[in-house]
Amino acid sequence: MSILDVHTHPLFRDDGRGREGVKSFLASARSQGIDHLVALGDVLAYGRSPNAAQIRKINDDTVWLVKTYPEMVTGFCYLNPTLGERAVWREVERCVELGLRGLKLEIANNARDACMRPVMASAERHDLVVLQHAWSMTKIRQRRYHTDPEDAVLLARRFPNVRVIMAHLTGCGVRGVLAARSCDNLWVDTSGAAPEARLVEYAVEQLGAGRVLYGSDAPIRDFAVAIARITDSGLDAATQRRILRDNACELLRRP
Amino acid sequence: MSAFDANTWIGRWPFAFLTEHSPRTLMAHLRERGIDRAVVSPLDAVFAPEPGAANRALLRSTRLFPELVPVPVINPVLANWRDELEVCTRDQRVRLVRVLPSYHGISLGSRPMAELVLELRQRGVRLAIQVRLIDERHEHHALRIKPVSMRDLSRLLAAHPEGPLLVSGLLRSEVITLAPQHAHLLADLSFAEWHDTVQHLLAKVRLEQLVFASHTPFLVTAAANAKIVSSGLKGSRLASLSHRNLERFLQP
Numbered sequence A: 001m002s003i004l005d006v007h008t009h010p011l012f013r014d015d016g017r018g019r020e021g022v023k024s025f026l027a028s029a030r031s032q033g034i035d036h037l038v039a040l041g042d043v044l045a046y047g048r049s050p051n052a053a054q055i056r057k058i059n060d061d062t063v064w065l066v067k068t069y070p071e072m073v074t075g076f077c078y079l080n081p082t083l084g085e086r087a088v089w090r091e092v093e094r095c096v097e098l099g100l101r102g103l104k105l106e107i108a109n110n111a112r113d114a115c116m117r118p119v120m121a122s123a124e125r126h127d128l129v130v131l132q133h134a135w136s137m138t139k140i141r142q143r144r145y146h147t148d149p150e151d152a153v154l155l156a157r158r159f160p161n162v163r164v165i166m167a168h169l170t171g172c173g174v175r176g177v178l179a180a181r182s183c184d185n186l187w188v189d190t191s192g193a194a195p196e197a198r199l200v201e202y203a204v205e206q207l208g209a210g211r212v213l214y215g216s217d218a219p220i221r222d223f224a225v226a227i228a229r230i231t232d233s234g235l236d237a238a239t240q241r242r243i244l245r246d247n248a249c250e251l252l253r254r255p
Numbered sequence B: 001m002s003a004f005d006a007n008t009w010i011g012r013w014p015f016a017f018l019t020e021h022s023p024r025t026l027m028a029h030l031r032e033r034g035i036d037r038a039v040v041s042p043l044d045a046v047f048a049p050e051p052g053a054a055n056r057a058l059l060r061s062t063r064l065f066p067e068l069v070p071v072p073v074i075n076p077v078l079a080n081w082r083d084e085l086e087v088c089t090r091d092q093r094v095r096l097v098r099v100l101p102s103y104h105g106i107s108l109g110s111r112p113m114a115e116l117v118l119e120l121r122q123r124g125v126r127l128a129i130q131v132r133l134i135d136e137r138h139e140h141h142a143l144r145i146k147p148v149s150m151r152d153l154s155r156l157l158a159a160h161p162e163g164p165l166l167v168s169g170l171l172r173s174e175v176i177t178l179a180p181q182h183a184h185l186l187a188d189l190s191f192a193e194w195h196d197t198v199q200h201l202l203a204k205v206r207l208e209q210l211v212f213a214s215h216t217p218f219l220v221t222a223a224a225n226a227k228i229v230s231s232g233l234k235g236s237r238l239a240s241l242s243h244r245n246l247e248r249f250l251q252p
Helices: A019-031 A052-068 A085-097 A116-126 A149-158 A169-180 A199-207 A223-231 A237-252 B023-032 B052-061 B081-089 B111-123 B150-159 B172-178 B197-202 B221-229 B235-250
Strands: A003-008 A034-039 A073-079 A102-105 A129-132 A164-166 A186-189 B004-010 B037-042 B068-070 B096-099 B126-130 B165-168 B185-188
Touching (some): A003 A223, A003 A237, A019 A052, A073 A085, A102 A116, A116 A149, A149 A164, A149 A169, A149 A186, A169 A199, A199 A237, A223 B221, B004 B023, B023 B037, B023 B068, B037 B235, B052 B081, B081 B111, B096 B111, B111 B126, B172 B197, B197 B221
Parallel strands (some): A034 A073, A102 A129, A129 A164, B004 B037, B096 B126, B126 B165, B165 B185
């Protein structure tokens, strides 16, 4: 089965691999049947709120990945919405021109904040998918700048013409799945934390097979482990195929 | 691949939609995924006032399943822990006991803990320390449960270098920090993860210090196999990781 991974960070400064390590990272993905992946950038390389130059550097790395491995990699443009409307528009325009196909939001701000308006407006204008980091804030208690599942859902509701991926099913948990239920322009990726049992099945039961996307969060997570969350789920083969590939192809408008 | 699982549980966990396994269903579930043996502890011991009843049920219910090695839970904070250990270890299958410091209020530097380690050594029974049962960020909102402190665990390991000690639930970064410092630490792989988990760990940790573990039913069982199978290990190195390290640990 060929697989599309919607949540990866092929370049990750923490592990010291650099650009030289990308080849082995992609080989590792291929060995697990992943023939295409979404590169989201090394989003925490400069802390949670990088400046414009740091954002450009991260996105330049993603552009390099896309240009070097065009068959294998779709790149998303990483943004810090708190840098303001002009900075957001400038970076989005630059990255779209360079071939990036979506937007990645991390923990510079909460997804419900007003600074998300230009981000979502630019996504709508360029028909870009938005992947929003999300995690349950019940225990973490950083909701001032860290997005809770309900905040990601609110973002998607406010901008119904933008396709939003809420990252980290495992971090969002049952509450996150329930919040996402009535929001048709929101998908959930299966990444996040250790592979907690029965969550993928629950997400499919509540959201339907069409709104769950396979994502690994590699290199933080193991490709083989992330895939086993789907293949050991007890879901039928057609549903597994949709999660592992077809849903993402439709969402990213790939053949 | 013959696999011997260092971390499985039977019984009910009230805070997630997990499968409530009996020894029969657990063994069938593991076999379907290529795991032919496992050590198993009772979830009912986690929140019970004392673990005795859960341990008795574990020992009784696993009798017909020689592939399952029963691992009772001991709480050294309770006044009856020596009696409980005595009762449990009368069963010749008991080669290992598990402690749950975060759930049972056990300080690793406390006198009861030191006494338990000493008593186990005298009896020739091994000890497993469960650092976490689930990701602490996902605990029930009404609970405040933190994983075992790495500093306390490191001190315990340093204070008792005489025999191997199994630690379950360590994250990748914790395995990499602790294992090179403590040669007698055996780390279960259930929570350790990186994009090439096993090779990544083996760059820093001796193979003899790692054991295969699924942490069923909390985590996806086949994910544990996938980590090992995708590691590229072959022959005796694969056998060490999948079952021999745990077999050696459990030998009297």
